[in-house]
Amino acid sequence: MSEKTYFNPEDLKKFGNISEFQPEMAKKFFAWYGEVFKEGALTEREKALIALAVAHSEQCPYCIDAYSTACLEKGADEEQMMEAVHVAAAIKSGAALVNSTQMMNHVKKLTM
Amino acid sequence: MAIKQRTKSLKARNSELADTFVQLNVLNGKDRVDEKFPSFNKKVADLGFVPFQPTKMEIFQMNVGKMCNQTCAHCHVDAGPDRKEIMTKETMEQCLEVLAKGDFHTVDLTGGAPEMNPHFRWFVEECSKLGLQIIDRCNLTIIVANKKYHDLPEFFAKHKVQVVSSLPYFSASRTDKQRGDGVFEDSIKALKMLNAVGYGVANSGLELNLVYNPTGAFLPGNQASLEQEFKRQLQRKYDIVFNQLYAITNLPISRFLEYLLDSGNYEDYMEKLVNAFNPATVQSVMCRNTISVGWDGFLYDCDFNQMLDLKVAAPKSQHISDFDAKALNDRTIILNQHCYGCTAGAGSSCGGEVV
Ligand code: SF4
Ligand code: SF4
Numbered sequence: 414m415s416e417k418t419y420f421n422p423e424d425l426k427k428f429g430n431i432s433e434f435q436p437e438m439a440k441k442f443f444a445w446y447g448e449v450f451k452e453g454a455l456t457e458r459e460k461a462l463i464a465l466a467v468a469h470s471e472q473c474p475y476c477i478d479a480y481s482t483a484c485l486e487k488g489a490d491e492e493q494m495m496e497a498v499h500v501a502a503a504i505k506s507g508a509a510l511v512n513s514t515q516m517m518n519h520v521k522k523l524t525m
Numbered sequence: 526m527a528i529k530q531r532t533k534s535l536k537a538r539n540s541e542l543a544d545t546f547v548q549l550n551v552l553n554g555k556d557r558v559d560e561k562f563p564s565f566n567k568k569v570a571d572l573g574f575v576p577f578q579p580t581k582m583e584i585f586q587m588n589v590g591k592m593c594n595q596t597c598a599h600c601h602v603d604a605g606p607d608r609k610e611i612m613t614k615e616t617m618e619q620c621l622e623v624l625a626k627g628d629f630h631t632v633d634l635t636g637g638a639p640e641m642n643p644h645f646r647w648f649v650e651e652c653s654k655l656g657l658q659i660i661d662r663c664n665l666t667i668i669v670a671n672k673k674y675h676d677l678p679e680f681f682a683k684h685k686v687q688v689v690s691s692l693p694y695f696s697a698s699r700t701d702k703q704r705g706d707g708v709f710e711d712s713i714k715a716l717k718m719l720n721a722v723g724y725g726v727a728n729s730g731l732e733l734n735l736v737y738n739p740t741g742a743f744l745p746g747n748q749a750s751l752e753q754e755f756k757r758q759l760q761r762k763y764d765i766v767f768n769q770l771y772a773i774t775n776l777p778i779s780r781f782l783e784y785l786l787d788s789g790n791y792e793d794y795m796e797k798l799v800n801a802f803n804p805a806t807v808q809s810v811m812c813r814n815t816i817s818v819g820w821d822g823f824l825y826d827c828d829f830n831q832m833l834d835l836k837v838a839a840p841k842s843q844h845i846s847d848f849d850a851k852a853l854n855d856r857t858i859i860l861n862q863h864c865y866g867c868t869a870g871a872g873s874s875c876g877g878e879v880v
Contacts, residue, residue, distance in 0.1 A: 457750055485739070487746040488754050490696055 458487040466501035529706040530596040534605035545834040552862040576857040584815040586633040593637040599781040604637040635662040653684040665715040695758040725767040742790035745772035771877030776866035798865035806872030809879040
């Protein structure tokens with residue numbers, strides 16, 4: 414038997430089941446979600462790449478699985494996918510680092 | 526550059542999957558049909574297609590041999606350089622007799638690499654005399670594989686052959702993983718040669734269509750959007766033009782089935798196909814207007830059924846020598862679990878999406 418963990422890839426298939434506990438909100442959410450990922454000013458491929466990047470910064474394993482597949486289906490390649498993740502990582506680390514200006518301000522205020 | 530094959534044919538490797546019976550067992554194993562994946566036959570019957578029959582045969586597809594200069598990992602024909610099965614001139618003559626009757630508007634040549642059949646050019650010339658629309662499913666690299674094939678673009682142009690060629694991706698890594706090392710580079714060379722004689726160029730009357738199939742256990746995305754991206758990238762990187770992109774789903778048979786089983790993707794892939802079943806595609810699957818002829822003259826509903834050795838259900842007209850248009854138009858098409866590959870999403874046929 415496989416080891417029990419909190420994350421079970423099979424649960425991704427049950428995403429639709431969230432409507433069981435609150436049908437109205439789920440219905441609205443999925444309708445909006447579907448609309449978001451349709452081809453628009455951005456292509457479906459570009460949206461999938463953005464989603465993949467965000468999935469990494471959110472560190473959501475379900476979304477990472479789902480959007481790795483979506484990126485492949487929509488014609489993105491491994492290089493583009495890894496570049497998208499680097500963008501997420503750069504923003505995430507940049508966001509940490511840029512806050513160090515706050516730390517510096519504070520330290521400078523308190524020290525001689 | 527010589528192509529370095531990444532694999533050999535199932536037959537050359539004595540794989541048990543070279544036996545179509547074993548493949549059908551995987552697809553139809555008791556534990557798989559209905560238990561896990563609903564029966565395709567039943568799905569179609571539930572939609573009211575009982576029996577499932579052709580609309581009218583219009584396209585005459587011929588598999589002129591399993592011999593190929595490539596051994597792609599996903600090949601549903603199990604083609605390769607080691608395969609010696611080739612259509613004889615006699616069988617081609619029998620095909621011409623049928624084609625001369627005028628029931629078909631298109632002859633669609635496939636293989637293996639159809640151009641490796643020694644009677645290929647003669648046959649194309651004869652079809653051209655009959656005024657047929659000719660399609661050649663050309664793997665591109667054959668054009669640069671040997672001097673004797675270098676003039677194929679001119680030959681195609683002379684007979685206004687529509688060239689349909691596989692290019693799974695616009696970069697080498699993905700293409701070569703599926704088709705063999707060096708295939709991408711040679712394909713680009715061949716595409717430039719085709720462009721040079723006018724193929725794919727606007728208003729030239731010479732049609733060059735590319736085939737995209739996924740390089741793994743996933744489904745093709747939206748055809749129009751992929752076409753746009755392929756056009757942009759091929760133009761930008763290599764100054765190559767083409768007409769249409771056909772997005773084709775890989776069917777779970779032959780070497781692609783082997784890949785699915787070996788990589789542990791079989792169940793998930795079947796589930797994806799079943800979940801993506803689109804009832805609107807059923808009436809337009811290609812077996813409804815196509816008849817497929819094998820290298821040895823036997824008749825099939827499509828190239829996939831041919832590779833599974835599922836001959837047409839028209840007992841009196843199973844071979845080109847007994848071709849009976851009425852019996853064939855009245856036949857029931859043989860459906861099986863692999864057919865889910867033709868009805869997933871926007872559907873899939875030799876001409877790409879169907880809806
Ligand atoms: S997929 Fe086409 S090019 Fe590749 S081995 Fe099969 S017949 Fe040859
Ligand atoms: S695999 Fe062949 S018989 Fe089955 S639906 Fe597709 S074209 Fe028709």
